[in-house]
Amino acid sequence: MNDASHLQRLEKQIQEIKVRLLALGDMRPGSLSKQYNVCGKAGCRCKATRNPKRHGPYYQLSYVHRGKSTSQFIRPGMVKTVKSQIANYKRFRRLTEQWIELALNLTKLKLAAAKKKEKNDSN
Numbered sequence: 001m002n003d004a005s006h007l008q009r010l011e012k013q014i015q016e017i018k019v020r021l022l023a024l025g026d027m028r029p030g031s032l033s034k035q036y037n038v039c040g041k042a043g044c045r046c047k048a049t050r051n052p053k054r055h056g057p058y059y060q061l062s063y064v065h066r067g068k069s070t071s072q073f074i075r076p077g078m079v080k081t082v083k084s085q086i087a088n089y090k091r092f093r094r095l096t097e098q099w100i101e102l103a104l105n106l107t108k109l110k111l112a113a114a115k116k117k118e119k120n121d122s123n
């Protein structure tokens with residue numbers, strides 16, 4: 001493959017990433033965990049000696065933003081939405097990683113092309 005078509009291919013791939021980024025829906029970072037708790041009430045089913053039934057599940061979302069880790073409870077009715085937001089965030093990260101990779105290759109290629117041209121012009 002020559003430089004020009006390689007360059008074109010990289011630019012096309014970057015364009016496709018931009019389109020996919022625009023199509024992303026709501027997103028949020030984090031991971032969702034499910035928890036069961038034991039309460040303080042005497043004689044509660046969660047502390048039964050035989051077959052105890054702990055309370056829950058409770059869904060907790062944890063994430064780090066600007067170096068600060070946060071966690072929050074998610075209502076059961078919101079779990080599906082939050083899962084889809086997390087999946088979108090992962091897609092977002094993957095796409096931007098790919099974009100960076102392509103951008104680095106593209107700048108390298110453009111620099112090499114500019115050097116080649118400079119050399120040809122001076123001859």
Ligand SMILES: [Zn+2]
Nearest residue numbers: 038039044046
């Ligand atoms: Zn209990």
